[in-house]
Amino acid sequence: MHADRTNRTMLILFALFLITVGVIGALTGFGAFGAAAEHSRLFANPVGVYVGSNGAWLWFVIAAAAALVALLALRWLTVLLFSTDRAGDIRITGDRSAGRTTLIAGALTQAVCEEIETYPGVHSARARLIGDASSPDLVIETTLEQTADLAALRRRIETNAVAHTRQALDNPNLPVTLDLTVTDRQGRRAS
Amino acid sequence: MRLINRLFASLLSMALIAAGVLVVIEVIADRVFDKSALIHWRTLYDWADRTSWLQGSVRVGCIVIAVLGVVLLLAELRRSKPKRLPIASDLTDAAYTRRGIAATIRSAVNDVDGINHTDVTVKRRKVKVAATTAGRQPYTAQSLREPATGAARQRLDTLELSPAPRLSVRVTTRSR
Numbered sequence: 001m002h003a004d005r006t007n008r009t010m011l012i013l014f015a016l017f018l019i020t021v022g023v024i025g026a027l028t029g030f031g032a033f034g035a036a037a038e039h040s041r042l043f044a045n046p047v048g049v050y051v052g053s054n055g056a057w058l059w060f061v062i063a064a065a066a067a068l069v070a071l072l073a074l075r076w077l078t079v080l081l082f083s084t085d086r087a088g089d090i091r092i093t094g095d096r097s098a099g100r101t102t103l104i105a106g107a108l109t110q111a112v113c114e115e116i117e118t119y120p121g122v123h124s125a126r127a128r129l130i131g132d133a134s135s136p137d138l139v140i141e142t143t144l145e146q147t148a149d150l151a152a153l154r155r156r157i158e159t160n161a162v163a164h165t166r167q168a169l170d171n172p173n174l175p176v177t178l179d180l181t182v183t184d185r186q187g188r189r190a191s
Numbered sequence: 192m193r194l195i196n197r198l199f200a201s202l203l204s205m206a207l208i209a210a211g212v213l214v215v216i217e218v219i220a221d222r223v224f225d226k227s228a229l230i231h232w233r234t235l236y237d238w239a240d241r242t243s244w245l246q247g248s249v250r251v252g253c254i255v256i257a258v259l260g261v262v263l264l265l266a267e268l269r270r271s272k273p274k275r276l277p278i279a280s281d282l283t284d285a286a287y288t289r290r291g292i293a294a295t296i297r298s299a300v301n302d303v304d305g306i307n308h309t310d311v312t313v314k315r316r317k318v319k320v321a322a323t324t325a326g327r328q329p330y331t332a333q334s335l336r337e338p339a340t341g342a343a344r345q346r347l348d349t350l351e352l353s354p355a356p357r358l359s360v361r362v363t364t365r366s367r
Binding site for chain 2: 006007008012014018022028043062066071073074076143150162177
């Protein structure tokens with residue numbers, strides 16, 4: 001995940017901030033707001049005057065706001081550097097009279113990959129579970145060999161490996177993203 | 192773009208953290224010890240107090256800031272090339288990667304006798320194939336246009352992309 005949507009939103013907001021500051025400053029400098037504004041000093045404006053006359057309490061408010069911004073930015077940076085979108089282990093729902101069943105996410109994705117890699121024409125497969133463990137999404141990235149019947153192979157993955165995964169999770173509506181790529185390299189399997 | 196965004200976002204978040212901490216430190220230093228701690232604000236204040244908006248450096252600075260903002264905004268709003276093109280499937284959200292589509296079409300066109308080299312560009316709605324022939328008889332660009340287009344079309348159809356992108360094939364003779 002790496003907060004991609006947040007990154008884009010924050011960078012757009014930052015760009016708008018730069019544009020606003022730059023355009024207002026340039027317009028003032030070129031006399032768009034009148035000769036008085038053009039010749040005035042940088043701090044000689046209503047904001048500067050207000051800060052100057054209310055500094056006794058206003059700087060504490062500014063410091064508190066700055067601390068809040070720093071904390072939010074720290075959280076953003078932490079998410080950016082250390083977060084992952086991987087789902088945790090999955091608790092299988094249903095009859096619990098005989099105990100609780102937890103499916104290790106890594107075991108499931110490994111089983112999916114191993115099954116897909118047995119199909120002739122598949123060069124390699126990778127899978128991961130993302131999102132919340134209670135309603136995960138399965139992402140499969142498969143590299144197919146150039147010489148394979150690509151459409152048939154894709155259908156086989158969907159009707160076998162994906163179907164088996166949905167069955168294992170007892171979730172026929174498990175969202176699955178299947179990314180296919182093609183390589184001219186030969187598979188690792190001896191067929 | 193995502194990686195560049197992550198880099199910019201890291202820099203921006205670090206700048207915000209630094210600025211926030213700096214303001215807190217300076218306010219405390221000013222109110223408690225009546226002096227600046229890390230930055231000499233008085234020098235900056237004095238400069239702003241004697242500088243007008245008319246000054247060239249201020250005008251140039253503002254223009255540079257605005258231009259940087261516009262560049263950043265355009266970069267963020269620009270539609271990037273798709274990483275994946277969807278396949279018509281009811282069972283999954285299936286798609287071929289752009290790289291995969293390019294590789295398989297390139298291979299199909301390269302398999303045509305007489306084609307020496309093929310470049311494939313995959314966009315959201317269009318696949319452009321640029322093939323080069325050796326130019327010796329009977330493998331002229333004109334004679335290979337149809338088989339090259341047929342090979343690319345056939346391979347593209349087998350991918351079952353939805354919506355199917357338009358195909359454009361250009362065959363040229365290699366310059367000597």
